[in-house]
Amino acid sequence: xxxxxxxxxxxxxxxxxxxxxxxxxxxxxxxxxxxxxxxxxxxxxxxxxxxxxxxxxxxxxxxxxxxxxxxxxxxxxxxxxxxxxxxxxxxxxxxxxxxxxxxxxxxxxxxxxxxxxxxxxxxxxxxxxxxxxxxxxxxxxxxxxxxxxxxxxxxxxxxxxxxxxxxxxxxxxxxxxxxxxxxxxxxxxxxxxxxxxxxxxxxxxxxxxxxxxxxxxxxxxxxxxxxxxxxxxxxxxxxxxxxxxxxxxxxxxxxxxxxxxxxxxxxxxxxxxxxxxxxxxxxxxxxxxxxxxxxxxxxxxxxxxxx
Amino acid sequence: xxxxxxxxxxxxxxxxxxxxxxxxxxxxxxxxxxxxxxxxxxxxxxxxxxxxxxxxxxxxxxxxxxxxxxxxxxxxxxxxxxxxxxxxxxxxxxxxxxxxxxxxxxxxxxxxxxxxxxxxxxxxxxxxxxxxxxxxxxxxxxxxxxxxxxxxxxxxxxxxxxxxxxxxxxxxxxxxxxxxxxxxxxxxxxxxxxxxxxxxxxxxxxxxxxxxxxxxxxxxxxxxxxxxxxxxxxxxxxxxxxxxxxxxxxxxxxxxxxxxxxxxxxxxxxxxxxxxxxxxxxxxxxxxxxxxxxxxxxxxxxxxxxx
Numbered sequence: 001x002x003x004x005x006x007x008x009x010x011x012x013x014x015x016x017x018x019x020x021x022x023x024x025x026x027x028x029x030x031x032x033x034x035x036x037x038x039x040x041x042x043x044x045x046x047x048x049x050x051x052x053x054x055x056x057x058x059x060x061x062x063x064x065x066x067x068x069x070x071x072x073x074x075x076x077x078x079x080x081x082x083x084x085x086x087x088x089x090x091x092x093x094x095x096x097x098x099x100x101x102x103x104x105x106x107x108x109x110x111x112x113x114x115x116x117x118x119x120x121x122x123x124x125x126x127x128x129x130x131x132x133x134x135x136x137x138x139x140x141x142x143x144x145x146x147x148x149x150x151x152x153x154x155x156x157x158x159x160x161x162x163x164x165x166x167x168x169x170x171x172x173x174x175x176x177x178x179x180x181x182x183x184x185x186x187x188x189x190x191x192x193x194x195x196x197x198x199x200x201x202x203x204x205x206x207x208x209x210x211x212x213x214x215x216x217x218x219x220x221x222x223x224x225x226x227x228x229x230x231x232x233x234x235x236x237x238x239x240x241x242x243x244x245x246x247x248x249x250x251x252x253x254x255x256x257x258x259x260x261x262x263x264x265x266x267x268x269x270x271x272x273x274x275x276x277x278x279x280x281x282x283x284x285x286x287x288x289x290x291x292x293x294x295x296x297x298x299x300x301x302x303x304x305x306x307x
Numbered sequence: 308x309x310x311x312x313x314x315x316x317x318x319x320x321x322x323x324x325x326x327x328x329x330x331x332x333x334x335x336x337x338x339x340x341x342x343x344x345x346x347x348x349x350x351x352x353x354x355x356x357x358x359x360x361x362x363x364x365x366x367x368x369x370x371x372x373x374x375x376x377x378x379x380x381x382x383x384x385x386x387x388x389x390x391x392x393x394x395x396x397x398x399x400x401x402x403x404x405x406x407x408x409x410x411x412x413x414x415x416x417x418x419x420x421x422x423x424x425x426x427x428x429x430x431x432x433x434x435x436x437x438x439x440x441x442x443x444x445x446x447x448x449x450x451x452x453x454x455x456x457x458x459x460x461x462x463x464x465x466x467x468x469x470x471x472x473x474x475x476x477x478x479x480x481x482x483x484x485x486x487x488x489x490x491x492x493x494x495x496x497x498x499x500x501x502x503x504x505x506x507x508x509x510x511x512x513x514x515x516x517x518x519x520x521x522x523x524x525x526x527x528x529x530x531x532x533x534x535x536x537x538x539x540x541x542x543x544x545x546x547x548x549x550x551x552x553x554x555x556x557x558x559x560x561x562x563x564x565x566x567x568x569x570x571x572x573x574x575x576x577x578x579x580x581x582x583x584x585x586x587x588x589x590x591x592x593x594x595x596x597x598x599x600x601x602x603x604x605x606x607x608x609x610x611x612x613x614x
Contacts (some may be wrong), residue, residue: 224533231499233496263613267613303529
């Protein structure tokens with residue numbers, strides 16, 4: 001059974017972002033938001049499972065609904081306020097410090113997968129508590145063609161490692177950045193780290209290296225997708241989520257997810273990430289239409305092409 | 308007039324290398340040595356212009372001569388000893404400290420280009436004093452098809468910037484690492500840095516990013532060549548020189564040096580660099596035959612290939 005459904009679980013948030021040049025104030029953020037917006041460039045049917053508070057503006061919901069994203073799995077709690085994250089980037093923007101995290105409604109979040117997305121062919125577990133990721137997996141109906149992707153970060157390795165490992169065991173594709181791959185594996189070399197993570201379960205290990213691109217490790221050998229060189233990075237927030245969104249949105253539209261589709265998906269994810277970082281928060285993703293997205297993909301092909 | 312001659316000017320040296328796992332003792336090193344060995348994988352006619360002292364062993368000369376490298380431009384001074392460099396790598400091997408540099412015979416080196424290489428179609432000015440690089444350029448016979456490559460480093464920017472800029476103005480291709488591109492250009496972004504360096508003269512600006520590959524910037528847009536992911540790096544010494552050697556050796560064998568040949572050459576340079584770092588000093592280059600070199604190039608093609 002093939003369908004084009006992409007189920008996303010992840011945070012929806014207020015972000016407050018400080019770069020060397022900009023202080024954003026409270027803006028729309030969250031892993032599921034970025035993943036959804038990036039996945040919306042595909043022809044997948046996209047749904048988000050998340051939670052927001054009573055302070056979450058309708059216009060933010062509309063931003064996602066306008067992209068045909070199904071929000072029936074987004075719980076709006078009448079009591080409690082939305083997850084809030086504040087971060088500050090260093091001068092070179094490859095490093096950032098978290099200044100504040102308020103879990104708020106996320107603290108007691110029990111995800112509910114909408115009935116009509118329980119058979120989703122493609123599922124992406126965005127970066128959040130692995131217990132919530134597991135609850136989503138537990139609600140799915142069987143689908144032998146299903147591909148499950150996982151994105152995570154060091155925070156969950158620090159405080160929920162065993163639960164995270166249990167989730168990792170059940171996924172097909174993991175996306176993780178280079179430092180986190182080293183932390184998770186205990187290896188000091190990416191080839192060795194990928195092999196160790198592969199042994200934890202995922203057939204495909206994708207290591208995100210920011211401006212240096214992404215490396216896919218799988219049994220047939222590695223694949224490398226470069227990042228587009230950009231004259232200016234406005235705000236790196238959400239780049240990894242956008243990458244995962246572009247990738248998972250593409251996979252949801254494919255009949256098969258062999259290594260070739262996964263490589264193609266990585267290129268689409270790279271294009272989405274390059275759009276994301278060229279604006280503050282979700283602005284560039286909001287301002288770039290499908291045509292603009294494919295222009296970015298074309299630039300990436302030229303970057304890779306010898307002829 | 309086309310010929311397959313590659314003229315290399317650069318250091319020949321004793322290196323002493325300390326990695327987290329190895330202390331090499333005094334071994335064969337120097338930019339021209341690495342460039343020559345890497346270029347020898349091509350079918351170019353290779354010659355080195357350099358200087359060594361009375362302590363330079365015949366077996367080291369034989370290492371190069373065995374690869375059909377013309378050493379008639381290598382002056383062996385009967386008084387004085389060979390250039391010596393001692394460096395220590397940090398734990399992650401992307402950083403190193405120079406512990407000692409003894410210029411010795413390099414201090415008063417007047418390069419002499421062998422008569423039969425004055426018409427070389429391809430010339431590479433390896434990393435050394437820009438005054439010496441200029442002296443080599445001054446001795447060349449005209450060749451309208453000539454391609455001149457330059458490799459340099461921060462040391463010469465610090466102490467000979469004006470002379471270096473004068474040489475840069477005369478070359479077609481510059482290879483430089485990311486930090487040095489930022490230093491040379493005064494820009495904090497590689498796209499902007501490449502544009503600034505392009506304006507200094509070279510039509511092609513190649514920025515070496517070590518384990519993250521290499522970026523070519525030219526008027527038709529950027530090209531990216533990834534580095535091969537390696538399970539273990541034994542010794543990064545000479546990787547940049549080997550890259551320049553693989554590239555320049557390939558260009559010397561081509562009738563034209565359009566952007567396509569330069570991109571192809573970058574891939575060959577990448578293959579040579581990946582061999583270089585898999586052994587201590589020049590050992591892996593010495594131990595790897597042409598067949599092994601093309602196996603490495605094949606791996607690189609697979610790394611880049613979607614299908």
